[in-house]
Amino acid sequence: MATFPLNIPPELLQELSKYTTPTGLADYAALALLGGIGATYLSKGRLWDKPDPLHHLWYEQPQLKNGGQAGSANKETRNIAQKLEETRKNIVVFWGSQSGTAEGFAHRLAREISIRWGQEAMTADLSDYDPITISEIPNAKLAIFIVSTYGEGDPSDNTAEFWGWISKATDVSLANLRYAAFGLGNTNYKFYNRVVDVIVEGLDKFGAQTLLPVAKANDAEGATEEDFMSWKDDLFTVFKDKLGFQEAEAKYIPSLKVEEDESLEPIDLHHGEPNNRVEAPKAAAQSSAIRTLSISDSRELFTSSNRHCLHMDIDLTSQPELGYKTGDHLAIWPGNPDIEVERLLDILGVSSRRDIPLGITALDSATKITIPTPTSSIAIFRYYLEICAPVNRDTVRDLAQFAPTPEAKTYLLALGQDKDAYGRFISQTHINLGRLLQLACPDKPWNNLPLSYLVETLPHIRPRFYSISSSSVVSPRKPSITAIVSTTPLAENPNELIHGVTSNYLLAISQQARSQSHPSEITYRLNGPGDALQGGKVFAHIRRSKFKLPALGKTPLVMVGAGTGLAPFRAFLSERCQLLKIGKEVGEMILFFGCRDPNEDYIYREELEEMQAVLGDRLRIVTAFSRLEGTPRRYVQDRVAEFGEDVIRVIDEGGNIYVCGRAGMAREVEKVVGQSMKGAKGWSDDEVNGWSKTIKKKNKWQEDVWG
Ligand SMILES: Cc1cc2nc3c(=O)[nH]c(=O)nc-3n(C[C@H](O)[C@H](O)[C@H](O)COP(=O)(O)O)c2cc1C
Numbered sequence: 127m128a129t130f131p132l133n134i135p136p137e138l139l140q141e142l143s144k145y146t147t148p149t150g151l152a153d154y155a156a157l158a159l160l161g162g163i164g165a166t167y168l169s170k171g172r173l174w175d176k177p178d179p180l181h182h183l184w185y186e187q188p189q190l191k192n193g194g195q196a197g198s199a200n201k202e203t204r205n206i207a208q209k210l211e212e213t214r215k216n217i218v219v220f221w222g223s224q225s226g227t228a229e230g231f232a233h234r235l236a237r238e239i240s241i242r243w244g245q246e247a248m249t250a251d252l253s254d255y256d257p258i259t260i261s262e263i264p265n266a267k268l269a270i271f272i273v274s275t276y277g278e279g280d281p282s283d284n285t286a287e288f289w290g291w292i293s294k295a296t297d298v299s300l301a302n303l304r305y306a307a308f309g310l311g312n313t314n315y316k317f318y319n320r321v322v323d324v325i326v327e328g329l330d331k332f333g334a335q336t337l338l339p340v341a342k343a344n345d346a347e348g349a350t351e352e353d354f355m356s357w358k359d360d361l362f363t364v365f366k367d368k369l370g371f372q373e374a375e376a377k378y379i380p381s382l383k384v385e386e387d388e389s390l391e392p393i394d395l396h397h398g399e400p401n402n403r404v405e406a407p408k409a410a411a412q413s414s415a416i417r418t419l420s421i422s423d424s425r426e427l428f429t430s431s432n433r434h435c436l437h438m439d440i441d442l443t444s445q446p447e448l449g450y451k452t453g454d455h456l457a458i459w460p461g462n463p464d465i466e467v468e469r470l471l472d473i474l475g476v477s478s479r480r481d482i483p484l485g486i487t488a489l490d491s492a493t494k495i496t497i498p499t500p501t502s503s504i505a506i507f508r509y510y511l512e513i514c515a516p517v518n519r520d521t522v523r524d525l526a527q528f529a530p531t532p533e534a535k536t537y538l539l540a541l542g543q544d545k546d547a548y549g550r551f552i553s554q555t556h557i558n559l560g561r562l563l564q565l566a567c568p569d570k571p572w573n574n575l576p577l578s579y580l581v582e583t584l585p586h587i588r589p590r591f592y593s594i595s596s597s598s599v600v601s602p603r604k605p606s607i608t609a610i611v612s613t614t615p616l617a618e619n620p621n622e623l624i625h626g627v628t629s630n631y632l633l634a635i636s637q638q639a640r641s642q643s644h645p646s647e648i649t650y651r652l653n654g655p656g657d658a659l660q661g662g663k664v665f666a667h668i669r670r671s672k673f674k675l676p677a678l679g680k681t682p683l684v685m686v687g688a689g690t691g692l693a694p695f696r697a698f699l700s701e702r703c704q705l706l707k708i709g710k711e712v713g714e715m716i717l718f719f720g721c722r723d724p725n726e727d728y729i730y731r732e733e734l735e736e737m738q739a740v741l742g743d744r745l746r747i748v749t750a751f752s753r754l755e756g757t758p759r760r761y762v763q764d765r766v767a768e769f770g771e772d773v774i775r776v777i778d779e780g781g782n783i784y785v786c787g788r789a790g791m792a793r794e795v796e797k798v799v800g801q802s803m804k805g806a807k808g809w810s811d812d813e814v815n816g817w818s819k820t821i822k823k824k825n826k827w828q829e830d831v832w833g
Pocket residue numbers: 222223224225226227228229273274275276277278279280282310311312313315316317318319320345350831832833
């Protein structure tokens with residue numbers, strides 16, 4: 127074993143030596159010393175996928191917040207059959223969801239099953255129950271699975287345990303289980319809807335009986351919502367024709383009570399602080415708890431007509447327990463813009479009662495409350511519910527029953543009737559709830575629309591994830607993020623802009639620091655609940671990622687990034703510069719970077735040039751510009767194809783390949799590298815596929831991609 131210039135406890139050294147090659151460890155030991163972060167950095171790379179003996183050094187264990195009822199299901203039975211029995215439910219809708227879509231579908235489905243089909247149904251977070259207990263669900267009951275695929279064909283955090291069980295279980299009989307399954311995915315990803323496929327394969331293998339063929343939503347087509355609704359129609363046909371369920375008029379029956387309670391003191395309320403109590407246990411293995419973090423610096427990397435790109439440094443000094451590793455993600459919890467919050471309060475007629483304490487209670491023991499209670503309507507609309515998203519067609523039809531006038535009712539029923547017409551309407555308007563209510567009935571408040579309906583129906587605010595663009599060695603206490611501010615003109619009405627919730631919230635913070643207003647004059651309560659965010663702070667947490675540099679500095683790298691997909695490579699390169707500065711060997715690197723125009727959105731250009739000067743011919747930067755006047759459009763995948771020979775040589779020499787950006791781009795890159803492999807080695811398609819599977823398994827090909 128190499129000797130270490132660090133004060134590392136012997137037991138830690140012994141543990142580390144199991145996972146890391148001596149040379150690689152030496153590189154990072156030296157770096158760690160330089161970065162002033164001690165031995166903790168040594169856990170990067172290979173330790174990642176092993177049980178992490180150093181976990182506590184990096185990631186604070188999530189802390190549950192006292193008070194409130196949210197998450198109470200965790201204390202209850204983990205046997206789903208027992209839970210169904212205790213709560214007298216006939217149907218369980220399990221959900222596995224990362225960003226909330228599958229979860230929202232599960233709640234909607236369970237409610238519709240109860241209301242329209244008179245069947246007692248409950249939803250269940252897959253992580254709340256022991257997987258084996260599905261084998262005890264009696265044949266008279268039904269289980270429905272709604273699960274999304276994430277990462278690279280991976281389960282969501284809350285599906286991980288169930289997935290592990292169903293993939294590995296032996297000797298299980300599910301002969302009693304009757305089920306239906308729906309998957310959420312996107313064909314831009316290589317492993318399209320893999321999670322639902324694996325789950326269904328497992329259920330069938332163990333003898334479960336399916337009610338109807340598995341169905342899948344494809345987000346690439348923007349059709350997730352309509353795919354879900356048509357599967358739901360098919361399921362309901364089975365209910366009627368095969369199971370003989372009787373259909374009743376769909377009338378809202380609340381499963382929650384949301385009630386004003388003036389006896390509560392404001393000090394006891396949840397004013398909008400994020401819901402660690404619910405979020406933390408689900409994400410415990412992957413994430414830190416949600417914290418209040420300062421933005422120490424922010425600047426615009428570029429500004430064009432309706433595009434901004436922000437660089438922000440986050441300060442971890444007030445959170446000594448919190449750390450990150452190069453390649454991790456930072457999750458930002460946004461607040462909704464004032465204009466939409468006010469619109470909803472007004473249209474519901476609750477503006478003057480916005481601060482009155484609200485208690486939320488479950489009306490039956492199978493209902494889990496996921497908004498912290500007690501709270502207030504202003505907190506609910508500003509911080510807990512996703513009020514800016516376009517309204518789905520099911521909700522449009524549902525809302526008709528609460529309409530203040532017969533005309534508004536007729537309008538909503540007609541609007542929600544036709545799938546294609548509604549699709550066109552949404553692409554022209556991207557209409558959110560407040561705007562829809564205003565459109566349907568501009569003159570009267572919607573007094574009959576219960577808050578409980580909105581709490582049950584609207585998706586809950588989720589954080590947005592950003593790939594950290596700094597190196598944890600170079601900048602251990604200041605992770606940076608690089609955020610493109612999303613402002614999309616409506617396809618059919620380019621003067622109307624759709625503002626991305628989190629990125630515009632970040633832009634407002636950044637503008638405030640410069641005493642300027644948001645360019646579209648959108649305002650937010652930037653001081654946060656109870657002024658917790660005063661002075662440019664955000665609610666945020668750090669999420670572990672598998673996107674990691676190899677342990678050895680001399681391992682060659684190919685990096686392919688488009689737009690803000692450059693973010694993690696800025697981190698990788700600065701880390702490698704640091705290695706070189708301390709006399710370590712650094713391998714060859716090729717960075718492919720794509721953007722529109724070098725004069726518009728070539729982010730971090732000067733920094734890259736400086737790093738190029740340090741790294742010399744170890745780094746080659748290959749650019750692709752898609753909108754440079756007078757030149758043909760070029761994308762990163764075109765450049766990777768051009769440099770195919772070099773890419774293959776680097777891979778053959780043991781190099782790693784990294785891709786960061788949109789999933790569609792990542793697929794194109796994979797295609798062109800496959801073609802280069804075929805040309806160079808005379809391989810067949812099968813051989814290329816086999817090779818690509820193997821190098822991904824070995825973490826030699828890693829992706830950090832999004833929709
Ligand atoms: C980072 C990321 C990775 C994804 N990976 C996959 C994938 O490997 N396969 C797939 O079919 N869909 C993938 N998707 C698409 C999601 O499954 C899809 O957007 C789904 O609607 C999300 O549902 P949820 O909100 O319930 O998690 C991915 C989406 C994101 C943002």
